[in-house]
Amino acid sequence: MGDAVTQADDSSERSPFQRSWDVVVVGSGAAGLMACLELPPELRVLLLSKDSEPRSASRWAQGGIAAVTRPDDSFASHIADTLKAGAGLCDPAAVELLVRQAPACVERLLSLDMAFDRHGAELSTTLEAAHSHRRVLHAQDRTGGALVEALERRALQRPGLCCLKGAVALQLWVSAGRCRGLQVLHQQELGWIRSGAVVLACGGGGHLFAHTTNPSQSSGDGVAMAWRAGAELRDLEFVQFHPTALMLPDAPHFLISEAVRGEGGRLLDGAGASPVAGLSGGDLAPRDQVSRALARRMRELRTDHLWLDLRPVGGERLERQFPTILRRCRELGLEPTRNPIPVAPAAHYWMGGVATDLEAATSLPGLYAVGEVACTGVHGANRLASNSLMECLVFARQLRRLQPADPAGATAPITGHGRQFSLEDLAPGLTLPDPDVLRARIQALRRLCWQEAGVERSGSGLRRALAWVQERAGLWPSGSLDARLAHLEPGDRLSLEPSAAAALQRGQNLQQRLVLAERLIEAALFRQESRGGHFRTDAPAPQPFWERHSFQRLGHPVQTAPVGQLVNPVNVDSGAAQDR
Known part of the structure; x- marks a missing residue:
């Protein structure tokens, strides 16, 4: 996507921090790029991409x-x-x-x-x-990669679009009950960006789990930011675990698309028996059922993987239809045309997220969400295969009618003091934790979520996990730092040394993950049944009472809502987010 700042026009040389925008889109995967294409052409749009190199989860999508x-x-x-x-x-x-x-x-x-x-x-x-x-x-x-490339070619030609790479959104700016922009860390600078509307398109939180098919930036920060700002979350207990991720020591959990099973691939245990023979649909049963069947057989056999036999697909078809899978396996020393390959379930997709209506609007005015970060109501308790990329496109296209309140007038500079701070100016004496310590805490959290909130859960395990998360939420000195960061005014910027910027980003990432983990565990504890992607060994059957959404909002206990009720209006007096 070019340089760190890419502008589709040359109307201004000002920093994105020094301008107002009609819309800020957070995330440059399929949902974010489609949003940029579909937003009304007269709007000036800022696209934020967390990474300097393209690594969105939608780029990784193999399926279709x-x-x-x-x-x-x-x-x-x-x-x-x-x-x-x-x-x-x-x-x-x-x-x-x-x-x-x-x-x-x-x-x-x-x-x-x-x-x-x-x-x-x-x-x-x-x-x-x-x-x-x-x-x-x-x-x-490589459907996801081809899709994102096609969208990117056209979206980046949009007049008035500015793309800011390596930009990490930290928190939403809420004033008078409305989202007015967000706080962003870009390279070694941190400040507020004002916008008439914010569109979250920053993906799900699969990387909260130790085993996942998602890239590392899928940490759920959009969901965490929305909750901290007072927006409603919906159905966070429902996580889809894909049954067939490649399972090799010290290697990423590369997704093996279930399309190979649609073309004849078969799941096997070590003895050559099918672990899914008892399921209606067998190898092509719904993902939640297949993942649980594999997890149980693995537990019975005390192994960390089972096998996927691709030989029935045929070598010629594998070469033609699945070249990426074949190439990746061969890079790792496997030959799927001759031998079964090791697979195991891994976190793949989050059905829950920030609750939206059919126009992609959240319960917080001025805040929209599309893609995996959103809970549109399409997927329910378990996503049907290959509906997710289409959901990105359909609901991003709904934004073509978006009209932000108080259009930004993007040619006008931000008014304000324009002060420049160092971290020592803002938070004297604050010592940021060592990055290695933060990295270790993130890995410990990922292991915990996999063990206690993964494919199979229990009330006792979830309670242990909740206590662990709540105990560690205060170990990063975020409370005092967040309060000081919130004192920055529009136009002010905080300048950081590279090491401090890296520590701040990793620390904020840990905090967002802890927020998300706590919401996930609370929702899973609350739903005392099993349904779709949520399975509890102490409540293994669905119950009629629970045919309802769960929803969560800052300052309120988990509650339920009838199916069909997509969004509850936010309480503007809740004091949920920092007024600017």
Whole structure:
């Protein structure tokens, strides 16, 4: 994406900190880029990307994009499959919007030169778990990467767009019950950015778990920031664990798309028996069921992996349809055309998130959310395969009607003192923890979440985990530092030494993870049943009473809401966030 600051026009040389924006989009994956494409063209948009190099979770997505494109398929069938996978918690209006808008999104992608696989002139479709028809479109086995590249080519040509890379959002700016912007750390500078609206598109929190298919920046900071600002969270207990992540010592948990099982791949234990033989749908049963079946067989056998046999797919088809999987396996010394490969479940996708309505608006005026950071109501308790990339696109397109309150007038400079501070000026005597200590705490938290809030949970384990998280929440000196950072006014900037900037970023990352972990564990403790991606060994069956959403808001206990109730208006008197 070019330099640290990329501008689509040359109208101003001012720093992004010194300007007001109509909209700030946080995240440069599929949801964020589609938002930039679809926002009204007259709006001036700032796109924040956490990393200098592109590493969003949507870029890693191998699977595909679900849409009704064949004459033997139907909207009714796609809707029914989605509702069934969601285990009673999908919001029908959100599902209908997704399914009915999906074909138009495919046409939009084709207009952006997205290179889907084809059979002759026709789009090629595959079958994935819990789909009743072949409706999943692919670009070989790197659909997410191809999608993001197509969106990026066009989005970065948007007039008035400024892209700020290596920019980490730390907290939202709330005044008079409305989101007015956010605080950002960019390189060695920290300050407030004013905006008429903020769109969170910064992904989920899969990296909260020790075993995950997600990149490291999928730490759930968007969800944590929204909660700290007073926005409503929904259904955080529902995490999807993908059953087939490559399991090798000291290697990342590379996702093995279930599309290979749709083409004949089979799960096996060490004796060659199927661990999913008892499931309706077998190898293509819903992901939550397959992951639990694998976890139980692994526990019985006291092993950390089972096997995925790709030989039935055939070498030629593997080379043609799954070159990325084949290449990655071979890089790690595996040969899937001759031998089964080791796999195990890993955290993959968060069904819960910041609650939104059908226009992607959250309960906090001025704050929007799209993609995995949002809970739109589409996925319910368990996401249907390949609905997530389409959800990014459909709900980002809803932003084409967004009109921010008090449009920013982006050509006007920020008024204010324009003061420059050092960390010593702002917080005299503050000693930031050693980065190695912070890194160790993050890893300990990830192990805890995997052990106690992973594929299978229990009330006793969740209570232990909650106590652990709450005890450690005060170990990072964030309270006094956050208060001082909040005293920075628009136009002020905090200058940091590189080591201090790195420590501040890692410390804030730990704090966001602790906030998210506490919300996850609270929600999982609250839901005393098993449903979809949430399974409790001490309450292993679904209960009719719990066919309701859970929701959380700062200063309130976990509560429930009927299915179909997407967003509750925020209480502007809650004092949830720092007024500027």
